[in-house]
Amino acid sequence: MLLLILVLGLLLQPWVTLPVLPPFRSPAVTSERSGHPGPAGPTLTLWDVKEQELLELPLEEYLVGVVAAEMPAQFPLEALKAQAIAARTFALRALVSGVKIPEAPRASLSSDFRTGQAWQSQEELKKKWGFLLYQWNICRIRKAVSETRGVVIIHDGQLIFPAFHSTSGGRTEDSENYWATALPYLRSVESPYEEDSPYWRTTVTIPIASALARLSASSPHASGSAGTGTGRGAAVGSGTVRVQVVGRYPSGRVRLLQLNGHYYTGREVREALGLPSSWFEVEAQGSILRFEVRGYGHGVGLSQYGAAGMARRGANFQQILTHYYQGVTLARAY
Numbered sequence: 001m002l003l004l005i006l007v008l009g010l011l012l013q014p015w016v017t018l019p020v021l022p023p024f025r026s027p028a029v030t031s032e033r034s035g036h037p038g039p040a041g042p043t044l045t046l047w048d049v050k051e052q053e054l055l056e057l058p059l060e061e062y063l064v065g066v067v068a069a070e071m072p073a074q075f076p077l078e079a080l081k082a083q084a085i086a087a088r089t090f091a092l093r094a095l096v097s098g099v100k101i102p103e104a105p106r107a108s109l110s111s112d113f114r115t116g117q118a119w120q121s122q123e124e125l126k127k128k129w130g131f132l133l134y135q136w137n138i139c140r141i142r143k144a145v146s147e148t149r150g151v152v153i154i155h156d157g158q159l160i161f162p163a164f165h166s167t168s169g170g171r172t173e174d175s176e177n178y179w180a181t182a183l184p185y186l187r188s189v190e191s192p193y194e195e196d197s198p199y200w201r202t203t204v205t206i207p208i209a210s211a212l213a214r215l216s217a218s219s220p221h222a223s224g225s226a227g228t229g230t231g232r233g234a235a236v237g238s239g240t241v242r243v244q245v246v247g248r249y250p251s252g253r254v255r256l257l258q259l260n261g262h263y264y265t266g267r268e269v270r271e272a273l274g275l276p277s278s279w280f281e282v283e284a285q286g287s288i289l290r291f292e293v294r295g296y297g298h299g300v301g302l303s304q305y306g307a308a309g310m311a312r313r314g315a316n317f318q319q320i321l322t323h324y325y326q327g328v329t330l331a332r333a334y
Contacts, residue, residue, distance in 0.1 A: 041088075041150065041334060044095060046119065047104035049112045054104060062109075063087050063145045064138070068125050069111075069118035070164075071304050073137035076311035079304070080144035082320040085330070086162040086302055089152045090117055092333055093159040148317065150334040153325055155185045160328060165297025166304050167197040169252075169279050172324065173299040177249045178267055178278075186300050187326045188251050193309020199296035200305075202276055205288045208241050211273055212260065218272035219264055243284050253279040253299060267298075301325065 041059030048055050066087040067080060075083075094108045094116070101107040101115065111119040126134045153160050161183060163175070168191040175186035194200055246263070247255035254266030266278030279294040302324040310320050318330060 039149070042092075042095065044091060044109060045107045047101045047107035047110040047112075048119075048121070049110060050124070051121075054107055059088065059091055060145060060149060062091065062119065064141055065111075065119040065121060065125075066091075066117050067141050067144060068137070069120040070113075072308075073129075073141055075304075075308045077140065077144055078311035078315065078317045078320065079307040080141060081148050081317035082302065082307050082311075083164070083304065084145045084148050085151050085153060085317060085321060086164050087117055088148070088150075088333075089159055089162045092152055093161065096159060150332045151330055152333045153321060153328050154331050155325075155328045160185055160325060162325065163298070163301030164304060164324075165295075165299055165301065167194050167199040167277075167295045167297065168299050168303040168306060169200070169277060169293075169295025170194065171251045171299075172301065172303060172306075173249065173251050173253055175300050177251070177253065177255070178298045178300050185325045185328050189323060189326065191303045191306035191324075193313065194295075194303060194305045196309065197296070197305035199276055200294070202293045202296075204273075204275055204291040204293055206273055206291070208284065208287055208289055211289050212241075214272045215259065215262070215264055215269070219262075219268050241284050243282055243289060245282065251279070251299070252294070253277070257282070 038058070040061060043056055043058055044062060046055045046057055046062060047053075063084055067084050070087065071080060071083045073080075091109060099108070101110045104110070109119075110116050120128070122138075125138065129137055153162055163186060170191060172187075172189050172191050174182065174188045176182035177188075241260055243257070243259045245254050245256070246258050249255050249266075254269065257264050257266065257269050264272075266280075269275065270278040273291075275291055276293045276296040277299060279299065281292045283290050302321070306324070307320045310323070311317075315323075321330065322328060
């Protein structure tokens with residue numbers, strides 16, 4: 001009964017009327033019959049990695065599973081809306097590009113977060129949350145999706161690449177410092193209000209022998225030029241291991257790390273060793289490497305915990321999105 005009252009209270013909250021937004025038109029979002037997508041948006045083909053099957057879903061219904069998988073459902077509604085718009089932009093960008101999933105050539109999107117954005121079915125969500133909590137969570141997520149129906153993020157007339165991550169650690173990163181391309185809207189910005197994140201500050205310890213093996217396997221031809229840095233040594237076996245950060249980006253993330261005379265990018269270290277992010281301090285202690293890490297994820301674009309923090313302090317989804325994606329505007333795709 002209590003849950004029913006809470007759900008009814010959520011449904012009876014006043015629904016937000018969006019400001020008039022400019023239209024965004026693309027052949028990928030029109031239907032063959034009418035030239036305009038229905039209220040649920042265009043239909044897309046999704047590769048469900050867990051079930052190993054293709055699914056045909058209306059875009060707006062697909063977004064419910066994405067937001068539920070990508071962002072904690074208890075986050076403020078404005079943060080959930082920002083996530084829904086970013087996810088919609090990502091999906092439409094995939095449809096516009098025509099790129100297909102290698103393991104499923106008919107699909108434009110995958111449920112595997114490693115190749116795009118995560119997605120979970122309603123059955124998975126019921127198992128994850130339980131029946132009662134599912135009713136509350138799914139109602140909030142559907143509200144976030146429906147109140148932003150058709151809204152996307154554009155820059156210079158094109159859909160953006162809406163990179164997002166869990167926790168920046170206090171500042172996001174320029175796109176070219178993690179990937180190869182400098183995108184004008186993916187600029188490093190301050191990201192306050194993330195202290196509630198469980199990934200704000202974490203400690204990771206890894207045996208030195210394991211770290212050396214994993215880095216060697218992932219970057220067999222690692223090299224680089226030394227810069228200035230502070231190193232700490234530790235005796236391992238018959239030699240002394242030297243580790244030092246020899247370069248950082250302005251955000252604070254590691255650009256280059258030296259380990260036993262070999263040089264690795266911060267991204268290589270993060271991915272090879274499974275670190276939460278590439279923003280870290282490192283020290284050799286006996287037979288282990290000790291990492292003090294800030295944030296979780298690549299650090300580019302929208303910080304989800306930053307978005308939640310902004311929303312709790314009164315920011316709406318438009319303010320959140322235009323903070324993390326510089327120089328963008330919102331538009332209606334349908």
